[in-house]
Amino acid sequence: MAFSVTTPIYYVNSDPHLGHAYTTVAGDALARHHRQRGEDVFFLTGTDEHGGNVARAAEAAGMPPKQFCDEVSERFRRLTTAMESSNDFFIRTTDPEHERRVQDFVQHLYHDGHLYEGTYAGLYCSSCEVFYTEGDLIQPGNLCPIHNRPVEWVEEKNWFFPLSKWAPKLLELYDANPDFVRPRARYNEARSMIAGGLEDVSFTRATVSWGIPVPWEPSQTIYVWVDALLNYRTAQEYGLGRDVTAEFWPTSLHLMAKDILRLHGIVWPAMLLAAGYEPPRGLFVHGYFTTGGEKMSKTMGNVIDPFEVIDLLGADALRFYLMREVQWGQDGDVTWEGLHRRYEGELANDLGNLVSRATAMIVRYREGRVPEGRNALEPVHESVAARLDAVDLSGALEEIWTLVRSANRYVEEQQPWVLARSDEPEQVRALDDALYTLADTVRSLGVMLYPYIPASAEKILAAVGDPGAITWERAALGTLAAGSEVRQPEPLFPRVEK
RNA sequence: GGGGGUGUAGCUCAGCGGUUAGAGCAGCCCGCUCAUAACGGGUUGGUCGCUGGUUCGAUCCCAGCCGCCCCCA
Numbered sequence: 001m002a003f004s005v006t007t008p009i010y011y012v013n014s015d016p017h018l019g020h021a022y023t024t025v026a027g028d029a030l031a032r033h034h035r036q037r038g039e040d041v042f043f044l045t046g047t048d049e050h051g052g053n054v055a056r057a058a059e060a061a062g063m064p065p066k067q068f069c070d071e072v073s074e075r076f077r078r079l080t081t082a083m084e085s086s087n088d089f090f091i092r093t094t095d096p097e098h099e100r101r102v103q104d105f106v107q108h109l110y111h112d113g114h115l116y117e118g119t120y121a122g123l124y125c126s127s128c129e130v131f132y133t134e135g136d137l138i139q140p141g142n143l144c145p146i147h148n149r150p151v152e153w154v155e156e157k158n159w160f161f162p163l164s165k166w167a168p169k170l171l172e173l174y175d176a177n178p179d180f181v182r183p184r185a186r187y188n189e190a191r192s193m194i195a196g197g198l199e200d201v202s203f204t205r206a207t208v209s210w211g212i213p214v215p216w217e218p219s220q221t222i223y224v225w226v227d228a229l230l231n232y233r234t235a236q237e238y239g240l241g242r243d244v245t246a247e248f249w250p251t252s253l254h255l256m257a258k259d260i261l262r263l264h265g266i267v268w269p270a271m272l273l274a275a276g277y278e279p280p281r282g283l284f285v286h287g288y289f290t291t292g293g294e295k296m297s298k299t300m301g302n303v304i305d306p307f308e309v310i311d312l313l314g315a316d317a318l319r320f321y322l323m324r325e326v327q328w329g330q331d332g333d334v335t336w337e338g339l340h341r342r343y344e345g346e347l348a349n350d351l352g353n354l355v356s357r358a359t360a361m362i363v364r365y366r367e368g369r370v371p372e373g374r375n376a377l378e379p380v381h382e383s384v385a386a387r388l389d390a391v392d393l394s395g396a397l398e399e400i401w402t403l404v405r406s407a408n409r410y411v412e413e414q415q416p417w418v419l420a421r422s423d424e425p426e427q428v429r430a431l432d433d434a435l436y437t438l439a440d441t442v443r444s445l446g447v448m449l450y451p452y453i454p455a456s457a458e459k460i461l462a463a464v465g466d467p468g469a470i471t472w473e474r475a476a477l478g479t480l481a482a483g484s485e486v487r488q489p490e491p492l493f494p495r496v497e498k
Numbered sequence: 499g500g501g502g503g504u505g506u507a508g509c510u511c512a513g514c515g516g517u518u519a520g521a522g523c524a525g526c527c528c529g530c531u532c533a534u535a536a537c538g539g540g541u542u543g544g545u546c547g548c549u550g551g552u553u554c555g556a557u558c559c560c561a562g563c564c565g566c567c568c569c570c571a
C-alpha cells in the first residue's frame with residue numbers, strides 16, 4: 001500500500017502562522033499513522049513563491065524577489081522542522097526542476113489544444129501587479145487597498161483553460177467518489193459549484209513578471225495557481241531524486257483550508273483530466289481559526305505565533321492542542337488560555353501523570369519489571385483506526401483519550417497501594433494484573449499517540465521497556481512482554497509558568 | 499448580489515424526528531495517596547440564535563430573519 005498526502009504549499013507573501021502549522025501537523029499525523037500501518041508514504045509540503053503578491057512583498061522588504069523568497073521559504077522550512085514534521089520533501093516553486101516541469105505541462109496542454117486565447121479584463125493596480133474586484137477596493141474611487149491609489153481598467157490577452165467544458169467529467173468524478181471531498185458538507189459545496197456552472201479560467205498573466213514564462217509566449221507568465229497546484233505532481237517527479245509517480249500517483253489525500261476548495265476540488269482535477277493524468281483520490285477540507293472569537297491578524301495584535309508556543313511548551317504540546325481543540329473539519333477558536341488548559345489538564349495531569357504513576361508503582365512494587373498479567377481494559381485501537389481511515393483526526397484523538405481516562409479510573413478502582421500491603425496470593429495476583437494492565441495500556445497509548453505527539457510517545461514506549469515499538473499491531477492491548485524493564489521517566493509534560 | 503458553512507450548558511464541542519438534550523473543562527461537595535498538589539466519585543448548570551411552518555411529536559425537516567466564517571461576482 002502507498003499513501004501520499006500533501007499540505008498546500010504555503011504562500012511566501014507572509015510569515016508562517018498557526019494555520020500553516022495546523023495543516024502541517026495534520027498531514028504529519030496522517031503520514032506517521034500510515035507509516036505505522038506499514039504503508040509506503042510520501043508526505044509533501046513546501047512553499048509557493050511566484051505571483052504579483054510576492055513581488056510586491058519583496059519590494060516592500062526592499063529585496064529582489066528570489067532573495068525574499070529564499071528568506072521566507074526558509075522560515076517555513078524551520079517551522080516544519082520545529083514541529084517535527086516528517087515530510088519526505090519540501091518543494092519550492094522556484095526550484096528549477098519544478099519550473100521546467102510546469103512549462104512542460106502547460107506546453108503539453110497548449111499543444112493538445114486545451115488552451116485558447118481570450119481577453120482578461122478587470123481593475124488592475126500596476127504597483128501591485130494584481131487585478132482586484134470592486135469589493136477589494138477602497139470606496140469611493142476604486143482605490144488600491146495597498147497603495148491607496150486609483151486602479152485602472154485593464155484588458156489583456158491571456159491564455160484560458162476551458163474549465164466549463166470539464167464540468168460533466170468533474171460531476172462523473174464526484175458521483176463515482178462520494179468521499180472525494182470530505183467532510184460531506186464540502187463535497188456538496190464543491191459539487192453544487194460545478195453543477196451551477198463554471199467559468200473558464202485564465203492560465204497566464206501578461207502583467208505579472210515574477211512567474212514562470214509561458215513557453216510559447218515568453219512575455220507572459222503562468223498564472224501562479226497553475227504553477228502552485230502542479231507542485232503536487234512535479235514533487236513526485238523529482239523530489240526524491242527519482243520519479244516516484246508510479247508508486248504514489250494519484251495523490252491519496254490533499255489537505256487544505258476551506259478557502260482553496262474550488263482550486264483543489266475543481267480546477268486541479270480538471271487540469272489533470274485535460275493532461276491525461278489521474279485526479280487525486282481525495283481531499284480533506286479543514287476550517288479556519290479565530291482567537292477569542294476574533295480573526296487573528298497582525299493589526300489586531302492577537303496572533304499566536306507557533307514558534308513561541310513551541311519554545312514555551314514544545315512541539316508535542318502545539319501538535320496535540322491543534323489536533324484536540326479544534327474539531328477536524330470545522331472552524332475553531334484557539335487561545336493561549338485554551339492551550340494552557342489542554343496542556344495542564346490533559347497532557348500533564350491525564351496522560352503525563354498516568355505514565356508517572358504507572359511506572360512508579362512498577363518500580364516500587366515489582367522492582368521495575370512488568371509482571372505476568374492480563375490487561376483488564378477495553379481496547380480502543382480499532383475505533384481509532386476507523387476514525388483515522390475516515391480522516392477524522394480529532395475524533396481519533398477523542399477515542400484515544402477515553403482510554404487515558406479509563407486507565408486513571410482503573411487505578412482508583414484497583415488501589416494497587418492497598419494490594420501491595422498483602423502477601424495473600426490472590427492479592428499478589430491482583431496486583432500483578434493491575435500493574436500489567438497499567439504498563440501495557442500506557443504502552444498502547446504510546447503507539448496510538450505516536451502520530452500526534454511523536455517525541456512524547458517515544459519517551460512513553462522507552463519508559464515501559466518497549467522502545468521504538470510503534471507499529472500499529474502493537475496498538476492492541478496485551479502485547480507487552482512480561483519482564484520488560486520499566487523506569488519512571490522525568491515528567492513528560494512539566495508544569496510551565498504561564 | 500449569488501452559493502456554502504456555522505450558531506446546543508460559563509468554555510470547547512457531541513447529538514440531528516420520538517422516553518427526563520450529552521461529554522470534557524471550569525464551579526461546588528466527597529473520597530484517595532501510587533503519581534507532575536496529580537487521580538477518582540457525585541453534583542449544580544441549557545427558552546438547543548430568533549420568528550413562523552410541516553408533523554401525533556422538532557435541537558434535529560422547511561421558510562424567513564440575525565450574528566460569524568469561506569468562496570464567487
